[in-house]
Amino acid sequence: MTNAINKLLVLSFLFTATVAYSQVARSVNGGESTLWVGGEFSAVAPDYGSHRLIGLGTTVDLNVTPKIGVIGEARWLHFHNSDDGNETQSDYLAGAKYRLFRWQKFDFDAKFLVGGVWIRFPGDIGSGSYFAYAPGAFVDYRLMSRLRIRGGYEWQMLPSAPNIPGQPNNGLTPHGFMIGVTYAILR
Secondary structure, three states, X not given: OHHHHHHHHHHHHHHHHHHHHHOOOOOOOOOOOEEEEEEEEEEEEOOXXXXXXXXXXXXXXXXXXXXXXXEEEEEEEEEOOOOXXXXXXXXXXXXXXXXXXXXXXXXXXXXXXXXXXXXXOHHHOOEEEEEEEEEEEEEEEEEEOOEEEEEEEEEOEEOOOOOOOOOOOOOEOOEEEXXXXXXXXXX
């Protein structure tokens, strides 16, 4: 009887190991979502004056499918401002993105963002917060599976700016270039 129990234990051990091994493979394929976060350096022409505002920013990029995603950006343009040093612009935008195509290690994307832009104008003539919409495009170059270099261009439209007494109110269209890195924290 002990011999039969030993054989039964050995056989059940072997079958248990086989069953456990078969469960390692995925039973269902997961979604295509990836979450990227990153930082950027920006140079933006503010649509008044002849200089560029320089600053740093951050981006969060969620790919819902391989082609469609949502993107959020925050940018603080507080350097290389006007002679009096008081001019700044801060952007907080979010919206949709669409991958136009992929070629080797490059991804070419278009984006459309909406949000708020806070501006402090030069010469202490005033400041304001404005609704903005911003079409743009960017290119990602894949360095490693989780690390990319990003370069892009964005054109903002602020239809109600500057809204300062004594100043023309034709709207502003700041536009500029961004370069940065993104890292995949969820793949």
